[in-house]
Amino acid sequence: MLKKIMLALVLLMSAGVMVSAKSNKSKKQSGFTMWQLPMQVGNIGNSYVFRTSGGKVIVFDGGWPAEQLYLRGFIAGLGNEVEAWFISHPHDDHMGVLWQILKDPQGMKINHIYHSRFSPELVELEQPYGEYAKDFYAVLDTVSIPVTDFREPGYTGKIDDFNFKILGVVNEEFHTNPFNNSSMVMKVWDDKKSILFLADTGAESGDKLLNGPYRDDLSCDYLQVAHHGQHGCKEDFYKSIDFRACLWPSAYWIWTNDQGGGYNTGNLETFETRRWMDEIGIKEHHVSCLEGLFKLE
Numbered sequence: 011m012l013k014k015i016m017l018a019l020v021l022l023m024s025a026g027v028m029v030s031a032k033s034n035k036s037k038k039q040s041g042f043t044m045w046q047l048p049m050q051v052g053n054i055g056n057s058y059v060f061r062t063s064g065g066k067v068i069v070f071d072g073g074w075p076a077e078q079l080y081l082r083g084f085i086a087g088l089g090n091e092v093e094a095w096f097i098s099h100p101h102d103d104h105m106g107v108l109w110q111i112l113k114d115p116q117g118m119k120i121n122h123i124y125h126s127r128f129s130p131e132l133v134e135l136e137q138p139y140g141e142y143a144k145d146f147y148a149v150l151d152t153v154s155i156p157v158t159d160f161r162e163p164g165y166t167g168k169i170d171d172f173n174f175k176i177l178g179v180v181n182e183e184f185h186t187n188p189f190n191n192s193s194m195v196m197k198v199w200d201d202k203k204s205i206l207f208l209a210d211t212g213a214e215s216g217d218k219l220l221n222g223p224y225r226d227d228l229s230c231d232y233l234q235v236a237h238h239g240q241h242g243c244k245e246d247f248y249k250s251i252d253f254r255a256c257l258w259p260s261a262y263w264i265w266t267n268d269q270g271g272g273y274n275t276g277n278l279e280t281f282e283t284r285r286w287m288d289e290i291g292i293k294e295h296h297v298s299c300l301e302g303l304f305k306l307e
């Protein structure tokens with residue numbers, strides 16, 4: 011009888027432990043919402059918006075100049091005030107909307123801009139993009155908004171419950187694929203999730219990240235696949251870090267490698283990246299051209 015009572019007590023206690031472990035898990039609060047914005051023109055803009063639990067709005071990149079109406083409307087719907095705007099690199103599919111908003115804010119308030127500025131020499135390495143970058147920097151130099159220029163990776167910050175860490179900055183040493191290889195790489199997280207934004211990180215800067223001091227920070231829940239899903243980081247990069255889901259800021263013609271000749275007839279490398287993700291075992295994919303607006307709590 012005593013044995014039975016003891017057994018019942020042990021069962022009750024372990025059930026209690028399970029209940030409390032479960033309730034602890036469900037107590038994890040989302041510190042921010044993230045939206046992956048669908049492209050508004052048939053091209054490859056990169057655009058993410060966040061709203062913290064305290065109501066602050068944050069933007070990562072923002073897409074092409076031609077997408078400004080959509081992003082202006084989206085931000086207006088959230089109060090028309092951006093606490094922090096992060097720009098990964100000055101290609102116009104990333105900085106284009108901010109570039110236009112700085113010229114003509116139309117009532118939008120931006121409180122802080124974060125980026126990693128290219129040297130004049132680096133800017134000259136790609137044309138016509140260098141000209142767009144020069145104009146973007148010229149506009150940035152005229153506004154009164156505080157700008158933080160990250161010269162070294164490792165900086166961490168917190169906006170309400172939105173935590174961020176800069177893992178990669180401008181890499182002046184790479185003269186192949188120079189703009190993409192100087193993408194600012196950022197990890198963001200709250201208690202519930204973490205997201206790694208690779209922007210257009212290339213093979214060389216991917217290697218640098220993997221062999222650098224912040225390698226352990228690269229693992230995440232959600233990974234923004236580099237360079238819109240193709241010709242970005244190498245296979246080895248993706249297979250060396252842990253993640254469980256992919257964010258694809260990819261146009262349909264990139265996703266299907268169709269440059270006009272039909273399904274998978276182009277010279278893009280998207281299907282290689284897709285195969286690597288299958289081999290890794292990733293089942294959750296958020297592809298902007300297929301899903302439209304994706305909201306993550």
Ligand SMILES: [Fe+2]
Pocket residue numbers: 054056101103104210237238
């Ligand atoms: Fe891009």
